Amino acid sequence: MQITANNPDRKSWLHVNKDTDFPIQNIPFGVFLTKEDIITIGTRIGEYAIDLGAFHQLGYFDGIPLTDDMFMQDSLNDFIADGRKTWRLVRNRIADVFDAENSSLRENKKHRDIIIFDMNDVEMLLPIDVGDYTDFYSSKEHATNVGMMFRGKENALMPNWLHMPVAYHGRSSSIVVSGTPIHRPYGQTLPIGETTPVFGSSKRVDMELETAFITTAANNLGESIAVDEAWEYIFGMVLFNDWSARDIQKWEYVPLGPFLGKNFASTISPWIVTMDALEPFRCESPKQEITPLPYLQQERKDSTYDIKLEAILKTENGDLNLLSKSNFRYLYWSMSQQLAHHTINGCNIRTGDMIGSGTISGATKNSFGSMLELTWAGKEPIILKDGTKRTFFNDGDTVILQGSCENDNVKIGFGKCSGKILPPINLK
C-alpha cells in the first residue's frame, strides 16, 4: 500500500506555520484530554489537535475496518495492535480529509467544531500503556565516554559491545509524558574516598538524550524475529529523556546494572511519529567495525534515520541554553538489529513495548547526550547565559529535548519532550 499521506506537495486547509513540526505530512498519534474532560486518541496538524474518536464517529473513516471505539480510548495500544495496514489506511485517510482539495470536513462547521481543538485547549497524556521498557546502549561514543569515566580508559568499551546491541530492562511505571515535573530522587551514594554510603538527595541529576520506538505484538514466546522483518513491528518513535541520578547509579550498578539511579522517572514526547512519516529520512548507518553474527546482519543499508536532536536547558528566568546537538543516525546499532537481538532468545515483544536507543552522543563534545559527558563527570562545568554554572541539574531547571527531520520538501518533527526538576518530596 502506498503511503499517500507522505506526498510532499500536499497542503492542508488548516493553517500551518512554515516551520511547524506537524505539517500534514506528519500525522502523529497521541492521546489528549479536552476541557470537557473527554479523553481521546488524536492527531495534530500545526497548532490544531484533532479528535479521532469524533472523526471516526462522524464517519470520516468509513470504509476502513475499525472497531467502533478504536479511538475513544486512553491509550493507543488497541490501534497499534491492529498492525501496519491499519496504521497506513488511517494515516492516509486523515491526510485526505485535511487536504486543501477536500471540502467534506472543511465545509462542515458543525463537524469541525466537534473534531478540531486548539492545541492550547487540550492536555497531552501518556499515549501508550507501556508493557515492557527496554533501554539499549547503542551509541558507541556514549558507551565509550561513560566507560572511560566509570572504569577508566582501558576498560571503556566492554568486549561484548561491538558484537551485540547491549541493553537492559528499565521501569515502565515511571514513564511520564512531557510536562510532568520530576522530583529529585533520594538514595544511597558513596562519597569519594569513603567505604560507607550516605543517604540524601542526588547531587547528580542528569538527562539522557534518547529516542524510543513503540512496537506492535511481534512474536510468541520462544520465537525470534528476523533482522530484516523487524521493521514490520515498529509503529513509531518518540523523544525520550531517561533521567539519571549518576551518584546513585555509580554506587548501586555493580553487578546487576542501573536500578534506582534510573527508575525515578523517564519522560517521553506526547506525539508518536510513525515510521511511515519518517520513511523519507532513511539513511545509512555507521559502518560496523566488526561483522556481526548472521542474525544481526541486515540487508538494507539505509537502516537508520536522519533525525536531528537537541537538548536545551531552560533556567527559571526563562533563558534557553543549548546543551547538545546530536543525531539519531550516529547510533551504531539499528532498530532492526536491536529487535532481532532482543528476540533471538525467544523473548516475546508485545504491543506497547517501548524500546529506548540509549543516550545518543556524537563524536564531538557539543554532541554529547548527557551532562555526565558534557561536563566530563562534573569536571568541566557549562556556563549558562545567566552566568551561572552547571555540572548536573539544579532544582527549577527544565530540560527540553527536540527532534526533527528535514529535506528540501518537508520537515517532520517530534515537538517537545520537557520536564522540570523539583525538590525531593519530604520523606514519611
Place this chain on the structure above:
Amino acid sequence: MQITANNPDRKSWLHVNKDTDFPIQNIPFGVFLTKEDIITIGTRIGEYAIDLGAFHQLGYFDGIPLTDDMFMQDSLNDFIADGRKTWRLVRNRIADVFDAENSSLRENKKHRDIIIFDMNDVEMLLPIDVGDYTDFYSSKEHATNVGMMFRGKENALMPNWLHMPVAYHGRSSSIVVSGTPIHRPYGQTLPIGETTPVFGSSKRVDMELETAFITTAANNLGESIAVDEAWEYIFGMVLFNDWSARDIQKWEYVPLGPFLGKNFASTISPWIVTMDALEPFRCESPKQEITPLPYLQQERKDSTYDIKLEAILKTENGDLNLLSKSNFRYLYWSMSQQLAHHTINGCNIRTGDMIGSGTISGATKNSFGSMLELTWAGKEPIILKDGTKRTFFNDGDTVILQGSCENDNVKIGFGKCSGKILPPINLK
C-alpha cells in the same frame, strides 16, 4: 479486622487430604479456565477449584462491597487494587461458607455444581497482569557463590551488597504460569579462551529457586514507602523459577546486567498465597551484619517467613530427583526492606507488580538454589537416579519448585511451579 480465615481448628465440608497444600486455612487466589471455556477468578480447597465469579453472582459475598464483575476477570489486578480490607473480608467469607458448620452452600446441590470444580477439570492461567517485574538479589549465600564464580573470591560480594538490597529490572512479558514449556534459548556466548563470540543454543540452562510477591498500588511517583508501612501493599506470594542461561548471561551482563540470559522465560506457581495466610509463619530474619541506613531499619524483628522450599528435577522417565532444599527465611533482606529501597527514590509501585526474591540459597551445598551453585559452575555434576549426570538442564527435563509452611496445627503450601525444557524453535 481479624483474620478469622486462619482459625486452625476450622474444618471444611469439602474433603481435604491431610497433607494438602490447600487446607481451608489457605484460600489462595488464582485464575482458571473451565471446560466450558469460562475464565474466572477462583480459590482452591484440597483438590477442588472454586469459581469465585459464580460464588459472587449467587450471593455468597453479599454484604461485602464488591463490584459485580470483580471475579469474572482474567486477572486478579482489580481485586488486588481494592486493598487489604477487601482481601481479608473475601477470604474470611470463603472460609465461613466452606466451614463444616455452614450448610448454606453445602446443602445447595445446584449451587455446588455451578461453583465447585474438580482440579483435574480446570486449567490454571497466569493469575495477574504483571506490571513491572523487579528481581532482587537478597540471598547473601547466593550472591557470594555467584560472585566467586564470575569474579573470583576477592570480589565475590560487592561493596554495596550489605548496605542495600541490590536489584534489577526483569522482563514481564515472558512470565508464564506453571506448566508452560520453555524453549531452550539461542544466543551469543564466548567460548573459554576465545575473544570472538559464537552463536548457538545455550548449553547452560539453569533454574533459580525463588519466590515473588505481588503488590497493590502503593505510592505516587516521587513518593516513597516507609519500611514499616510496606507490608500494607503486599498481597501475596508465589513460587518463582527465574530461568537463566548462564553462558549467555556471562557474556552479555557487563556493564548493564542480565538481559537475554534471563528474559526468555520465568515461571510462577498459579495460586497466590496471601500474606494473611502466611502470617502464622512469620519468623526472625538473619541478623544484619551492618546496621543499614535509617530508611532500611525495620521495627519488627519477625520480618520474614518460615517457608520450606524444594527444587526437583523430573527426568523424562518420570524419576523425581531432589536438587535442593532451601528456606525463604535464609534471605538477608526482608520484603519490607526491598519495597522501602525500591521506592526511596520515588519509583512508583503499581497493582500487579511482581517482585522476586532472587535465588534463595542456604549455607550448605544441598540448599543452593541454582545448578550454577549446586554443580559449582558445572565442575561437580549431579548424579541422578537413572545414573545420568547433570551440570545444567537437558531438553526434556522438567524443573519443579515446591514450597510450604508447617506448624503443629496447619500446613499452608504453594502447590507446584513446574516447567519442562524443550529444544529451541527453528530460527526463521
